[in-house]
Amino acid sequence: MLERIQEPKDLKALSIEDMEPLAEEIRRFLIEKLSVTGGHLSSNLGIVELTLALHYYFNSPDDKLIFDVGHQSYVHKILTGRKDQFDSLRKYHGMCGFIKRSESEHDVWEAGHSSTSLSAAMGMAMARDFQGRTNQVVALIGDGALTGGMAFEALNHIGHEQKKLMVILNDNEMSIAPNVGAMHNYLMKIRAGRHYKKAKEEIEALLKRIPAVGETLAKTAERFKDGMKYFLIPGALFEELGFTYFGPVDGHNISQLLDTFRQADKVNGPVFIHVLTRKGKGYTHAEADSHAWHGASAYKIESGQMIKAVGAPMYTEVFGNMLIELAAHDERIVAITPAMPGGSGLMKFAERYPKRMVDVGIAEQHAATVCAALAQEGMKPVFAVYSTFLQRAYDQVVHDICRPKLNVTFAIDRAGFVGPDGETHQGVYDIAFLRNLPNMVLMMPKDENELRRMMVTAQQYDAGPIAYRYPRVNGTGVKPEEIIEPIPIGTWETVREGERIAVLAVGPMVQLAEEAADLLRPLGISLHIVNARFIKPLDEEMLLRLAKGRYQILTLEEGARLGGFGSAVQEFYADHGLTLSIKCMGVPDYFVEHGSIKEQRQEVGLTAENVAAQVQQMLPRSKRQRA
Known part of the structure; x- marks a missing residue:
């Protein structure tokens, strides 16, 4: 039957009895395809019947089906004509793993961050009423996303305005209230x-x-x-907020779902439908551990064994292990995470120090201010957060942490390109939005040992907020140092001595600069490479020495070029009235879409070959010709 479904109207030609075998076909399809590409498996296996019922009852795209986050939209993609694109899921120039308006008219709202669907639904319902239309607006939100503060703001507004719309809670973790x-x-x-x-x-x-x-x-x-x-x-809370509540409803019973939609559609006002589903349904391994299978890499279907590259540990793992060591010697250390204990490498920490591990749910703003208060009362909070999610707490970072100069440590994971998650998750903006804040110290390591040293530096630092950012990649494989010393604040490291051109590189770009230097050496070009490990404060003494030595400057960063590290170097020389030739390489002014990190770096020119070419362009003409 799946071959007959090219768009939602094809679904309506089937009987309700056909839905159950179709659901099983879809599950087999997802399990087979994602075993090769990887992706968000467990959440999509759990929402098969609910998505079928939505497209069977409503008329997309006239009726607006809004998916919160979008990593539970694979079934929606299958039913809206993209089944044949699944071999390219999350690949470069392939199908996006989230909702993408440019992919289909049925994708009415884009989001890679959670808790936005209810606000979007309210806006669309208002627009409908302003324009005199009669379509239905349906927001599908998960129980995790419902913990986000923005969702509660929207519930409050929707209940007050009494617009006709539906909120469907896909509850796949726990029942809010018993049947x-x-x-x-x-x-x-x-x-x-x-x-x-x-x-x-x-x-x-x-x-x-x-x-x-x-x-x-x-x-x-x-x-x-x-x-x-x-x-x-059961839904008294939602009733008090102004909704008509239905549920709990079995999210795997299509007849019951359709009956509920019919009853709810009669209500002239906001409706809250509470649906219970099972994450990972239909695949034993995903049912047994839905968290591990939330965002899966490629895997073997029968055994459930994940296929992962073998190599040095991920920076995330290095962070988690080192934090345990630090916490053993400092009882003030408390780890705070906004619903990402696994992704942030804190599961072992939680086992070792359960009382000092706090998961606040999808509530980054709340997490930041909790950290501020902990610091004010003498604790050493470590806010473990993805770069892209830290954007959600910007006001709290400015107002509650930097302004009063509170000693909060930011462990910023997924800094730089993130690969298949793409444009909504790229961690390329935190340098630009953090370095302009008074009292902030911002670091990035070139390898695993330097991350450990930065963590010790942060643990010993007590003069205000301090952050270390690290990428979503494996480390370089350096031998772990037995004695881990702190790094003096604001000091850089000369990695290679060279002539004429100094490359100031941040984080993984240090390795890239060294690869470029190796390409240039046979041409008689000797690069001077600096590990610019402190993005703020800059190493002003070294910058002045480079100016005195009449070096040309090339900055390298896997971050937004506008307002980034290179901009900071240019500002420094401008403030000191020094005229140098400065070139900046980083992420240009557009959103880079999904693919592998290697492909994303290639797209924006962050490759050894491009760095070598840029260096040659900076050389005097006579030297360039000889090269």
């Missing part, structure tokens, strides 16, 4: 029926007409009804 059986099912049906509100209004009007005691009886009945609601209706 109370027959009474619950009865209430769910009659509350959406046309006669329920009319009967309620008639009873209230009748009570109010009773002389002397009518108003009192009506108020008493209302209080009784509200009190009983907390016993009989």
Whole structure:
């Protein structure tokens, strides 16, 4: 049957009885395709029937189906004509792993960060009403995303405005409230029926007409009804926010889902549908460990064994292990993460120090201010956060941490390109948005040992906020140092002595500069390479020495060129009235899409060959010709 589905209207030609075997076909398709490409497996296996029901009942794209985050949209992509593109999933110039408006008219909202769907739904419902249209607006949000503060802001606004729209909670972790059986099912049906509100209004009007005691009886009945609601209706919280609540509904029962949609569609106002699904459904390995299979690499279908490249440990792993060592000697250290303990390398830390490991959920703003308060009270909070998610807490970093100069440590993971997750997750903006903040210290290591040294530096630092950023790649494989010394704040390291041109490189770009130097050596060109490990403060003494030595400067960073490290170097020389030839290589002014990190670097010119070519362009003409 799957071969017959090219667009949502093809689905409507099937019977409801056809849906169950179609769901199994889709699961087999996903398991087979993702075993090769990798991707978000468990969340998509859990949402098969719910997505089928949505496209069966609603009319996309006229009806707006809004997926929160988008990593649960693979089934939606299959049903909207992209089944044949799955071999290119998350590959360079291939199909995006998230919702992408340029891919399909059915992709009505783009998001790689969570908790935006409800606000988007409200905006679309408002636009619909302004324009006099009658389409339905449906927001699909997960239980994790519902912890985000933005989701609560939207719930509050939607409940107040009473716009007609649906919020579907895909609850695949835990039940918010227990199903109370027959009474619950009865209430769910009659509350959406046309006669329920009319009967309620008639009873209230009748009570109010009773002389002397009518108003009192009506108020008493209302209080009784509200009190009983907390016993009989699981979604009382959402009812109080102004929604009509349905659920919990079995998210793998298509008939029940369709019946719920029909009942909910009768409500002239906001509806909250609570759906229970099982993450990883249909694949034993994913069901057993849905977290590990959330974002899976390629794997062997039968055994469930992940296929991963063998090499040096990831920087994330180095961070997690080193934090355990530091915490053993400093009881003030507390790790804070916004719903990413696994991705941030903190699972071992959580096992060793469960009371000093705090997962606040998808709530980066809250996490940052919690860290600020911890620091104010004498603790040493370490905020482990992806670069792209730190963007969500910018006001708190500015207002609550940097302004009062509080000693919060930022462990910024996924700094630089992130590969298959693409443009919504690229960690290329944190240099630009952090280096302009007063009191901030910002570092990036060239290898694993230097990351450990930076962590010791941060642990011993007490003069304000300090951050170390590290990439989503394996380390260089250097031998671990037995004695780990801190690094003096604001000092750089000369990696290679050379002439004429000094390359100031940040993080992994140091290795890139060395590769370029090796290409240039046979041409008689000797590069001077500096490990610019402190992005802020700059090593001003070294910059002045380079100016005195009449070096031309080339900066290398895997970050936004506008406002980045290279800009800081240019500003320094301009402030000192020094005129030097300075070239900056980094990420240009556009969003780089998904692919491998190698392909992303190639796209923006961050390769050894391009660095060598840039160096040759900077040489005097006579020297360039000889080369």
